[in-house]
Amino acid sequence: MENIGILFANHPHRPPDPSLIATCVAACYECGSLLVACSDACLAEPRVAELVCCIRTSLDCADVCLATARVVSRLTEPSPMLLEVQLTACAEACRVCSEECDSYAAMFEHCRICAKACRACEQTCRALLHGASLT
Amino acid sequence: MENIGILFANHPHRPPDPSLIATCVAACYECGSLLVACSDACLAEPRVAELVCCIRTSLDCADVCLATARVVSRLTEPSPMLLEVQLTACAEACRVCSEECDSYAAMFEHCRICAKACRACEQTCRALLHGASLT
Amino acid sequence: MENIGILFANHPHRPPDPSLIATCVAACYECGSLLVACSDACLAEPRVAELVCCIRTSLDCADVCLATARVVSRLTEPSPMLLEVQLTACAEACRVCSEECDSYAAMFEHCRICAKACRACEQTCRALLHGASLT
Amino acid sequence: MENIGILFANHPHRPPDPSLIATCVAACYECGSLLVACSDACLAEPRVAELVCCIRTSLDCADVCLATARVVSRLTEPSPMLLEVQLTACAEACRVCSEECDSYAAMFEHCRICAKACRACEQTCRALLHGASLT
Numbered sequence: 001m002e003n004i005g006i007l008f009a010n011h012p013h014r015p016p017d018p019s020l021i022a023t024c025v026a027a028c029y030e031c032g033s034l035l036v037a038c039s040d041a042c043l044a045e046p047r048v049a050e051l052v053c054c055i056r057t058s059l060d061c062a063d064v065c066l067a068t069a070r071v072v073s074r075l076t077e078p079s080p081m082l083l084e085v086q087l088t089a090c091a092e093a094c095r096v097c098s099e100e101c102d103s104y105a106a107m108f109e110h111c112r113i114c115a116k117a118c119r120a121c122e123q124t125c126r127a128l129l130h131g132a133s134l135t
Numbered sequence: 136m137e138n139i140g141i142l143f144a145n146h147p148h149r150p151p152d153p154s155l156i157a158t159c160v161a162a163c164y165e166c167g168s169l170l171v172a173c174s175d176a177c178l179a180e181p182r183v184a185e186l187v188c189c190i191r192t193s194l195d196c197a198d199v200c201l202a203t204a205r206v207v208s209r210l211t212e213p214s215p216m217l218l219e220v221q222l223t224a225c226a227e228a229c230r231v232c233s234e235e236c237d238s239y240a241a242m243f244e245h246c247r248i249c250a251k252a253c254r255a256c257e258q259t260c261r262a263l264l265h266g267a268s269l270t
Numbered sequence: 271m272e273n274i275g276i277l278f279a280n281h282p283h284r285p286p287d288p289s290l291i292a293t294c295v296a297a298c299y300e301c302g303s304l305l306v307a308c309s310d311a312c313l314a315e316p317r318v319a320e321l322v323c324c325i326r327t328s329l330d331c332a333d334v335c336l337a338t339a340r341v342v343s344r345l346t347e348p349s350p351m352l353l354e355v356q357l358t359a360c361a362e363a364c365r366v367c368s369e370e371c372d373s374y375a376a377m378f379e380h381c382r383i384c385a386k387a388c389r390a391c392e393q394t395c396r397a398l399l400h401g402a403s404l405t
Numbered sequence: 406m407e408n409i410g411i412l413f414a415n416h417p418h419r420p421p422d423p424s425l426i427a428t429c430v431a432a433c434y435e436c437g438s439l440l441v442a443c444s445d446a447c448l449a450e451p452r453v454a455e456l457v458c459c460i461r462t463s464l465d466c467a468d469v470c471l472a473t474a475r476v477v478s479r480l481t482e483p484s485p486m487l488l489e490v491q492l493t494a495c496a497e498a499c500r501v502c503s504e505e506c507d508s509y510a511a512m513f514e515h516c517r518i519c520a521k522a523c524r525a526c527e528q529t530c531r532a533l534l535h536g537a538s539l540t
Binding site: 322323326327329330331333334336337340341344346347348349351352355356358359362363366 | 457458461462464465466468469471472475476479481482483484486487490491493494497498501
C-alpha cells in the first residue's frame with residue numbers, strides 16, 4: 001500500500017517522516033482487513049462453537065484497527081491527545097487479539113496469519129506513539 | 136433507541152444492568168451520527184475555511200464513537216482490557232471534540248447540538264468505565 | 271434520535287423535508303446497531319452452529335446499513351446516482367436479512383427485534399428512493 | 406496486501422479463484438484508505454472552499470468502499486443478491502468519485518492518486534460482478 005505514503009508526502013501538511021505514518025496506517029488496514037476475513041473463516045469452521053471467543057475478539061479488533069487507520073490518516077490540525085488514546089487502544093486491542101489468535105495458529109492457517117498481523121500492527125502503533133511525530 | 140436495551144436483556148449473556156450498557160451504546164451511535172452530519176453541515180458553510188479544525192475533529196470523533204459503539208455492543212466473552220482502552224479513547228475524543236464544537240455553538244445550531252451530544256457520550260463512557268460492569 | 275432531524279433543519283442546505291431524511295438515517299443506524307448486537311447474541315447461543323448463516327448475513331447488513339447512514343446524512347453537493355445505488359443496496363440487504371432473522375424470530379427475541387428493524391429500514395430506504403428528495 | 410489472498414485460500418469455503426476476490430477486496434481497502442487521506446488533504450488546501458464537492462464525494466466513496474470490502478471478504482454462506490447490489494453501488498460510487506477527483510488531478514497529486522485508485526476499484530468490482538464467482 002505504498003500509494004498512501006506518496007499521498008502523505010503530497011499533503012499540504014507534509015509530516016517530517018511520511019513513511020512512519022504510512023507504515024502505521026497500512027498496518028492498521030492490513031490487520032483490520034485480515035481480521036474481518038479471519039472471523040468469517042472461523043465462523044465457517046466445523047468447530048465454530050470452540051472459536052466463539054476468537055471470533056468476538058477479532059470483530060472487536062477489526063473495528064478498532066479500521067477506525068484507528070482513519071484517525072491516523074488525518075494530518076490536518078491533529079489532536080495529539082486524541083491520537084495518543086486511539087493508538088493506545090489499537091495497540092492494546094492488537095495485543096489481546098494476537099494472543100487469542102495464537103491459540104489457534106497451529107490448527108488454522110487463517111488464525112496464524114492474523115496473529116502475525118496483530119503483532120505487526122501493535123508494533124507500528126507503539127512506534128508511532130513513541131515517535132517524534134506526536135511530540 | 137430503546138430496542139437495544141430489550142435486545143441486551145434477551146442476550147444469552149444478559150448483563151446485570153442492561154440499561155447501563157444500552158445507554159452508553161445509544162449515546163455512542165447518537166454522537167457519531169450527529170458528528171457525521173455536523174461535519175457535512177460545516178463543510179457547507181460559506182466560512183468553511185475557518186471550520187477546518189472543527190470538521191477534522193468531528194470526523195475523527197465520529198469514527199471513534201461508531202467503533203466504540205460496536206465494541207461495547209458485544210457481550211460475548213468480553214475482554215475487559217480492550218473495552219477499557221476503547222472507552223477511554225472514546226471519552227477523550229468526545230472531550231476534545233465537545234470543546235472544539237463549543238467554539239462554534241453560538242454561531243451554528245448544528246455545532247451546538249454536537250457539543251451537547253459529545254458531552255453526553257463522554258459521560259456515559261466514563262460511567263461505564265467506572266461502573267460495576269467492567270470489574 | 272430526533273436531534274438528527276433538528277440538525278438537518280439547521281443545515282446550510284436544508285432539505286425540503288428534513289424529517290424524511292432524518293427518518294431514513296435513524297432507521298439505518300437503528301438497524302445497523304441492532305444487527306451488530308444480534309450477531310453477537312447469536313454467537314453466544316449454545317446452538318451457534320445452526321446460526322452461522324444468520325450471523326454472517328447480520329454482519330453484512332450491519333456494515334451496509336451503517337455506511338448508508340453516513341452517505342444519506344451528507345446533504346452537501348449530493349450525487350443522486352451514488353445515493354440511489356447505495357439506498358438500493360441497503361434496501362436489498364435489509365430484505366435479505368429480515369428473511370434470515372425471521373426464521374429464528376420464534377426462537378430468539380433478539381432475532382425477532384432485528385427482523386422488525388430490517389423491515390422498517392428497508393421501507394424508509396425505499397420511501398427515500400421514491401421520494402421527491404432524489405429528483 | 407497479498408496475505409488476504411493466502412487467507413482466502415485457507416478458508417473452509419475456499420473459492421475457486423481466491424485471487425479474484427482478494428484483488429477486489431484489496432482494491433476496495435486501497436481506494437477507501439486513499440480517499441480518507443485525500444479528503445483530509447483537500448481540507449488542508451488553502452482553496453478548500455472550491456474543493457467542497459470533492460471532499461464530500463470522497464467521504465461517501467470511502468464509506469462505500471470500506472463497507473464493500475467487509476461484505477466481499479465474507480465467504481461463508483454468501484447472499485449473491487446482497488453481494489451484487491453492494492458491488493454495483495461500489496462500482497458506481499467509484500465512477501462518480503473518479504470523475505470528481507480527476508477535475509483536480511492536474512492541480513493536486515493527492516487527487517490524481519485517488520482518481521486512479523477509484524478507477525482501479527471500479528474495474529475490480531465490475532470484474533467480480535461479471536466473474537464466475539457470483540453465479
